[in-house]
Amino acid sequence: MPAVKLGVSRQVAIPKKIHDALGLAPGDYLEVELKAGKVVLTPKALVDKEIERRLAEGLEDIKKGRGIGPFSSAKEAIRALHQEAKKLKKE
Incomplete structure (x- = not known):
């Protein structure tokens, strides 16, 4: 499992392999949830x-x-x- 670094403005880069597997593109939205002490990101179509x-x-x-x-x-x-x-x- 890849590790990512939290940026100064709380930004996180999604690893390319995961980004591509989800079919994400610039401007896409992600829902952010906290579940059992873990951050869960889910792609959302608005x-x-x-x-x-x-x-x-x-x-x-x-x-x-x-x-x-x-x-x-x-x-x-x-x-x-x-x-x-x-x-x-x-x-």
Whole structure:
């Protein structure tokens, strides 16, 4: 088990082998807990990161013309979605 040194500002470097095994990247978050006198670090995916990924995916869809609308009402949107579903079933 590798040993790490605590820095002046309480920072700890995660050994590369562990970092890579967990798939960590700069800017990722870790939950820090104290359990039975031990520090436990657990990778955490925050909602903000997931929202950014989904927004980027949605914008890419719009750029590539993979979208329908705009609609003036919810009924109109639902009708269009049903029509799209029928088209996909035929394909």
